[in-house]
Amino acid sequence: MKVAVYYNNQDVRIENRPIPQPKSDEFLVKTKACGVCVADTMEWYLTPRAPLTLGHEAVGVVEEVGSDIHNIKVGDRVVVHHHIPCLVCEHCRRGNFTMCESFRKTHIHPGGFSEYFTASAAHAERDTLILPENVSFKAGTLVEPLACIIHAIQKAGVKAGDSVALIGTGTMGLMFIQCLKYWGVRKLVVYEMLDWRINKAHEFGAQNVWKPGNDPQAELEKVQELFQSDGADKVFIAAKDISAMKLGMNLVNKGGTVMFFATPKPEESIEIFPSHIFFNEITITSTYSANHLDTRMALDLIASGDVWADKIISHTYPIEELSDAILQTVSRQESLKCVVEFNN
Ligand SMILES: [Zn+2]
Ligand SMILES: [Zn+2]
Missing domain, CATH: 3.90.180.10 (Medium-chain alcohol dehydrogenases, catalytic domain)
Structure with missing residues (x-):
């Protein structure tokens, strides 16, 4: 063989x-x-x-x-x-x-x-x-990659009615868009750098697809304006660039959750301000894989056409x-x- x-x-x-x-x-x-x-x-x-x-x-x-x-x-x-x-x-x-x-x-x-x-x-x-x-x-x-997405959505505790920011619309990002809709998320903003991927994100049902600008405060204000709140309830970082991690950390709502779904190189780091996390009760979490329950649901979502x-x-x-x-x-x-x- x-x-x-x-x-x-x-x-x-x-x-x-x-x-x-x-x-x-x-x-x-x-x-x-x-x-x-x-x-x-x-x-x-x-x-x-x-x-x-x-x-x-x-x-x-x-x-x-x-x-x-x-x-x-x-x-x-x-x-x-x-x-x-x-x-x-x-x-x-x-x-x-x-x-x-x-x-x-x-x-x-x-x-x-x-x-x-x-x-x-x-x-x-x-x-x-x-x-x-x-x-x-x-x-x-x-089935396996989709199961990883389902695992992340479950662990982040996404609920119908949540507002979500998704960073990155590669293969995983596009499946995220469809799964988040399946979970009842209607308020979604997607960040993407590449034009052809922006078009794909629209095709897969995302209405608000933005290129990240250089000013973090301006990005946060745009998200606040769109969601009429202090930020996104759930942030999914599905790009492995360190700039995507920084962007994601900046967009989260008070009481919200940031999910690290991609890994940069081990030596790359970002700054964290514990005081900001403390007073705003922000949850930082991650998932790297998927379990035997997630794979079953993934297969169902593929078979159903969702x-x-x-x-x-x-x-x-x-x-x-x-x-x-x-x-x-x-x-x-x-x-x-x-x-x-x-x-x-
Ligand atoms: Zn894989
Ligand atoms: Zn065991």
């Missing part, structure tokens, strides 16, 4: 390896599609661990099932979430599944950018979802061109989600 091995964004090599033989507590999936995530493009994060096989947004057909697994069968069209919580540790018992040690250690092998991958019985039991007939393999690759999967995916590539897909994702040129498709 062909396996893509990542060295850096420009250097991804195809290796030929034998198809893995699943053990009794494993199953084998023939990969049909796998999305390229921004996390698959962050060289500062990846190259220290390279060479490695990426791909955690994988979808395929079950090819072989170990004798200890009973809830999936050969031929099932599945999306397999790569991280699985143990459900019994201290973090899981508190509902913080994404902080579970097993969650972070579990993976699909060797990864989604491979013609086949194996996963464990725990994957099969807890977070392998059958794709409904009306959800294509390609659309199924959005999230436009087909419009989110702009480019498809064969596995041999994974490096091009990564570079396209990094470029921020006119592209949204890039997906590797397998026609095996």
Whole structure:
């Protein structure tokens, strides 16, 4: 089978390896599609661990099932979430599944950018979802990224009637717009730098899409004017530039919440004024992943058409061109989600 091995964004090599033989507590999936995530493009994060096989947004057909697994069968069209919580540790018992040690250690092998991958019985039991007939393999690759958005919206405690500021309208930002509307948010302002993405945000239903100006106070006043309040009840920062973080921190309402949904480089920082946070009771929070409850809801929203999967995916590539897909994702040129498709 062909396996893509990542060295850096420009250097991804195809290796030929034998198809893995699943053990009794494993199953084998023939990969049909796998999305390229921004996390698959962050060289500062990846190259220290390279060479490695990426791909955690994988979808395929079950090819072989170990004798200890009973809830999936050969031929099932599945999306397999790569991280699985143990459900019994201290973090899981508190509902913080994404902080579970097993969650972070579990993976699909060797990864989604491979013609086949194996996963464990725990994957099969807890977070392998059958794709409904009306959800294509390609659309199924959005379950994991969409689940991350749902996780963030839930953790931020978004309620119908909230006012929301969203910074960044890449692939994730556009899905945020649709999810926030689903949650009953009618007062939404979206910040975006790039013209073509501004047009996309309008197309996806955002009415107020603004380019951030240089004066933070002026931006806050515009938001206050629009929402007729002291700021946005919830702020989602879905861009990894440090300027986006600063902008977001500045727009939050008294008693509001700022959600850090993207990561800058570890050495980048912003200033925080505890006195301002204290007197205004501001909540600062973040999410980095999604759990087995979020993936189920994500699949529902794709199947129902509330999230436009087909419009989110702009480019498809064969596995041999994974490096091009990564570079396209990094470029921020006119592209949204890039997906590797397998026609095996
Ligand atoms: Zn991802
Ligand atoms: Zn756990």
